[in-house]
Amino acid sequence: MQTEIIFAGFGGQGVLFAGQVVAYAAMDNGLEVTWIPSYGPEMRGGTANCTVIVSDEEIGSPQVRYPAAVVAMNLPSLDKYEPLVKEGGHLIVNSSMVDRPVTRKEIHSVMVPGNEIAEGLGDKKMTNMVLLGALLANVPLLPLEAVEKSLREHLPEKHHRLLPLNYQALREGARFLAEKV
Amino acid sequence: MTRELWKGNNAIAEAAVRAGCAAYFGYPITPQTELLEYMSARMPQLGRAFVQAESELAAINMVYGAACTGTRVMSSSSSPGVSLMMEGVSYIAGTEIPAVLVDVMRGGPGLGNIAPAQSDYNQIVHGGGHGDYNLIVLAPSSVQESVDLTVLAFDLAEKYRSICVVLLDGSIGQMMEPAEMPPFQPLRTEYPEWAVTGAKDRERRFLSSIYLDPPQEEAANLRMLRRWQEVQANEIRYKTYYMEDAKFAVIGFGSSGRVALTAVRAARAEGIPVGLLRPITLNPFPEKVVEDLAKQVEGILVVEMNSGQMLEDIRRIAKGAAPVEFFARLGGIVPLPDEVLDEIRRLAKGPLTLEGHPRDRWLARMGTLN
Numbered sequence: 389m390q391t392e393i394i395f396a397g398f399g400g401q402g403v404l405f406a407g408q409v410v411a412y413a414a415m416d417n418g419l420e421v422t423w424i425p426s427y428g429p430e431m432r433g434g435t436a437n438c439t440v441i442v443s444d445e446e447i448g449s450p451q452v453r454y455p456a457a458v459v460a461m462n463l464p465s466l467d468k469y470e471p472l473v474k475e476g477g478h479l480i481v482n483s484s485m486v487d488r489p490v491t492r493k494e495i496h497s498v499m500v501p502g503n504e505i506a507e508g509l510g511d512k513k514m515t516n517m518v519l520l521g522a523l524l525a526n527v528p529l530l531p532l533e534a535v536e537k538s539l540r541e542h543l544p545e546k547h548h549r550l551l552p553l554n555y556q557a558l559r560e561g562a563r564f565l566a567e568k569v
Numbered sequence: 570m571t572r573e574l575w576k577g578n579n580a581i582a583e584a585a586v587r588a589g590c591a592a593y594f595g596y597p598i599t600p601q602t603e604l605l606e607y608m609s610a611r612m613p614q615l616g617r618a619f620v621q622a623e624s625e626l627a628a629i630n631m632v633y634g635a636a637c638t639g640t641r642v643m644s645s646s647s648s649p650g651v652s653l654m655m656e657g658v659s660y661i662a663g664t665e666i667p668a669v670l671v672d673v674m675r676g677g678p679g680l681g682n683i684a685p686a687q688s689d690y691n692q693i694v695h696g697g698g699h700g701d702y703n704l705i706v707l708a709p710s711s712v713q714e715s716v717d718l719t720v721l722a723f724d725l726a727e728k729y730r731s732i733c734v735v736l737l738d739g740s741i742g743q744m745m746e747p748a749e750m751p752p753f754q755p756l757r758t759e760y761p762e763w764a765v766t767g768a769k770d771r772e773r774r775f776l777s778s779i780y781l782d783p784p785q786e787e788a789a790n791l792r793m794l795r796r797w798q799e800v801q802a803n804e805i806r807y808k809t810y811y812m813e814d815a816k817f818a819v820i821g822f823g824s825s826g827r828v829a830l831t832a833v834r835a836a837r838a839e840g841i842p843v844g845l846l847r848p849i850t851l852n853p854f855p856e857k858v859v860e861d862l863a864k865q866v867e868g869i870l871v872v873e874m875n876s877g878q879m880l881e882d883i884r885r886i887a888k889g890a891a892p893v894e895f896f897a898r899l900g901g902i903v904p905l906p907d908e909v910l911d912e913i914r915r916l917a918k919g920p921l922t923l924e925g926h927p928r929d930r931w932l933a934r935m936g937t938l939n
Binding site for chain 1: 572573740831833834905
């Protein structure tokens with residue numbers, strides 16, 4: 389059983405970190421995982437993305453054309469990846485940064501006002517964690533608690549004061565569930 | 570087992586440190602730079618030598634000098650940087666001393682780009698520098714394998730007094746995967762009998778690649794060739810997947826191999842009896858395995874991120890025992906599993922031919938792709 393997730397957004401929205409959190413949690417739970425970023429000039433050009441693949445066996449390709457789930461943090465990411473989500477897959481959208489709904493009907497989509505929720509929590513930088521919470525609530529990948537545990541274990545000690553806020557952001561995001569297709 | 574999440578480039582660096590690498594010389598180049606960056610912090614921390622040279626040319630010659638002392642040394646670079654090192658590589662080979670070189674390949678030729686490629690197969694596997702020599706070439710396809718093969722590279726280099734190259738592409742250098750690090754080996758305190766370590770109280774030793782007298786040069790060449798026969802006899806490594814009942818086989822190394830693995834699984838799910846051979850040593854090449862495989866299957870698909878450099882080896886070894894087809898993406902594009910799956914379907918559907926060249930057929934198909 390293999391699940392492919394693409395996290396995509398602007399540089400600075402924390403898409404690479406959100407992917408790494410999943411990678412750590414998958415590893416900690418005895419699963420195989422790959423995390424691969426887009427690298428090079430395009431990172432500086434504004435868009436950033438990473439692909440995370442979680443599996444219970446040796447992982448082949450670290451990239452796929454048709455991912456099981458996409459977290460789109462902005463409009464260019466929604467435009468680019470909406471057509472590519474696997475049929476029956478999940479599309480988690482940061483609705484704060486897009487001006488249109490998801491058009492495909494045969495995938496599960498969730499609109500999450502990530503920026504507003506993060507700002508409500510007092511830190512806009514938590515947007516990625518809100519979206520990650522929504523992903524975890526909709527895609528049967530890892531329990532939220534497992535991800536929180538991995539965050540605690542792998543986040544450097546000096547950042548631990550931010551843990552409660554991260555947990556809160558994950559939980560807020562997890563309240564957004566896709567409607568039945 | 571303690572697994573940690575490692576980026577490929579960093580993992581190779583830490584593995585080298587743990588393998589007892591006492592000196593690193595290099596020059597930064599994407600997509601390999603993290604390896605050098607990691608070493609720049611780690612080596613001084615342990616009181617070992619790290620030098621960011623003024624160029625790749627300087628770096629490889631520093632490796633040459635340090636290797637003459639019998640200590641464990643390495644350099645790393647990416648395609649254009651490795652081209653610059655080729656003179657030094659030939660000198661090190663001609664001097665018959667061990668060194669480890671990591672090549673994180675990127676798109677080319679020329680300055681090319683910084684995206685993953687496998688287009689330096691011929692340069693590393695079939696030469697690159699001048700003169701008759703062989704490099705031991707290891708091609709990992711994951712972060713864990715990069716770690717394991719880096720440690721092995723130091724052992725093989727020493728055992729056969731050869732350069733051992735760890736050849737990977739930019740995507741393995743940049744990706745993160747769980748990996749278990751090897752135990753920490755202490756730095757060596759005893760040196761081989763050929764090492765130049767200061768001749769106080771003993772007879773002088775001399776290391777060079779110069780043999781002005783042709784019969785002496787011939788003797789050196791024969792010695793290296795006989796040593797290479799030992800490498801061929803003892804050090805072939807490869808991995809097969811789903812080959813037991815396979816009627817078709819995909820062959821690919823490194824990233825191409827693992828992309829093909831996903832495609833092979835998908836094809837199996839469709840009922841196509843296909844397997845995968847992933848060569849790990851590219852030199853020495855698993856020739857017997859390919860020869861036997863060609864007799865087992867009805868068709869072979871070679872997948873590469875170059876224009877068919879390994880393909881020529883496969884065709885030479887298969888000797889027409891099975892039709893060979895080819896698929897590749899070039900210039901820094903990594904093939905996606907669905908593309909390879911389409912090729913496997915085409916292979917299984919047939920008809921296949923021994924006529925013509927698989928590269929020509931692939932090129933014709935590429936016309937419709939771009």
